[in-house]
Amino acid sequence: MPTPESPMFLAQKPKVAPTFDGVDYDDNKAFKQAQDAIIREQWVGAMMVRLTGEELGKCYLREGVNHLEKCGHLRAKRQSSTHGRRLASPLAATMICRTCLRRAATTLPLRTVAPIPLARPFSISASTRSSPAGSLGTSEASPASSTAEPTATPTLSTPIDLPSAAAAKPVREPSSCKAGTVLNGLNYFKGKTDPVALADEEYPDWLWDCLVFKAKEDADADAGAADEFSKSAKLRRKAAKRKAKLLAEGGIDALAPKVPLFQQSINLPGEEGGSVEDNLMAAGKREELRQAMRSERKRKIKESNYLKSM
Numbered sequence: 001m002p003t004p005e006s007p008m009f010l011a012q013k014p015k016v017a018p019t020f021d022g023v024d025y026d027d028n029k030a031f032k033q034a035q036d037a038i039i040r041e042q043w044v045g046a047m048m049v050r051l052t053g054e055e056l057g058k059c060y061l062r063e064g065v066n067h068l069e070k071c072g073h074l075r076a077k078r079q080s081s082t083h084g085r086r087l088a089s090p091l092a093a094t095m096i097c098r099t100c101l102r103r104a105a106t107t108l109p110l111r112t113v114a115p116i117p118l119a120r121p122f123s124i125s126a127s128t129r130s131s132p133a134g135s136l137g138t139s140e141a142s143p144a145s146s147t148a149e150p151t152a153t154p155t156l157s158t159p160i161d162l163p164s165a166a167a168a169k170p171v172r173e174p175s176s177c178k179a180g181t182v183l184n185g186l187n188y189f190k191g192k193t194d195p196v197a198l199a200d201e202e203y204p205d206w207l208w209d210c211l212v213f214k215a216k217e218d219a220d221a222d223a224g225a226a227d228e229f230s231k232s233a234k235l236r237r238k239a240a241k242r243k244a245k246l247l248a249e250g251g252i253d254a255l256a257p258k259v260p261l262f263q264q265s266i267n268l269p270g271e272e273g274g275s276v277e278d279n280l281m282a283a284g285k286r287e288e289l290r291q292a293m294r295s296e297r298k299r300k301i302k303e304s305n306y307l308k309s310m
Contacts, residue, residue, distance in 0.1 A: 017034075017037065019034065019037075170205075174200060179198055180196060181197040260292065
């Protein structure tokens with residue numbers, strides 16, 4: 001592979017300058033020569049940086065103890081190729097070799113910087129903050145007197161309400177398994193014994209409500225799903241039961257046709273500059289409309305797939 005200093009590479013050096021200044025872009029030959037010259041110049045710069053770095057890394061092993069005097073031309077070549085970049089180390093002005101930098105870094109003593117004391121200690125007490133700075137020296141001079149006095153509890157501007165014991169421990173029904181009862185058949189680890197029941201207070205709070213299913217409070221939430229003309233017999237029975245229940249209660253609204261939410265021509269609530277409650281209510285209405293439209297799309301997709309399979 002030719003290097004930037006080999007005779008074969010120097011003989012192929014372009015005769016044009018490595019720049020596009022003054023080049024006619026319509027002349028393909030001149031444009032190609034300028035482009036080749038620029039690419040060659042960039043490659044030469046990259047190769048010189050690489051070769052110079054390799055020589056500086058090997059100069060200590062090759063030249064011995066006098067390598068600092070004999071690698072001066074390599075230092076100058078590296079500085080010119082890197083456009084005058086300097087290393088961040090303070091020894092870069094006298095040494096460039098990695099071996100020398102490593103040795104100098106290990107031999108330099110480490111300076112320990114003493115921590116700067118704070119000019120004024122912070123305190124959340126109002127009396128301490130309002131005291132002048134001159135009183136600090138008096139309090140530091142007599143530490144025994146300051147320790148003898150009882151420290152007052154700092155008063156906060158915003159009182160913090162501690163949670164009550166009743167709110168922290170809600171009243172629950174006692175467990176059917178007393179503490180110490182062996183729960184036979186619940187172990188699924190190989191070579192382990194069956195678990196032993198703990199006291200009710202030792203279980204976390206979320207464990208008592210993990211199996212509680214929240215029923216739908218709104219009976220009209222699944223009104224669209226219960227269709228009298230659905231292809232599912234379960235949905236037809238559900239719609240018939242719901243209609244019979246409304247008729248038994250004496251509601252005339254059961255006979256009126258129900259317009260789905262996604263087919264109603266009403267404006268959604270919400271206005272610019274409204275209160276937080278109005279914005280939350282408007283967001284809830286939009287979420288209900290989105291869920292209704294999504295259920296209708298899923299129903300149409302299922303219906304079309306069923307008809308295509310027939």
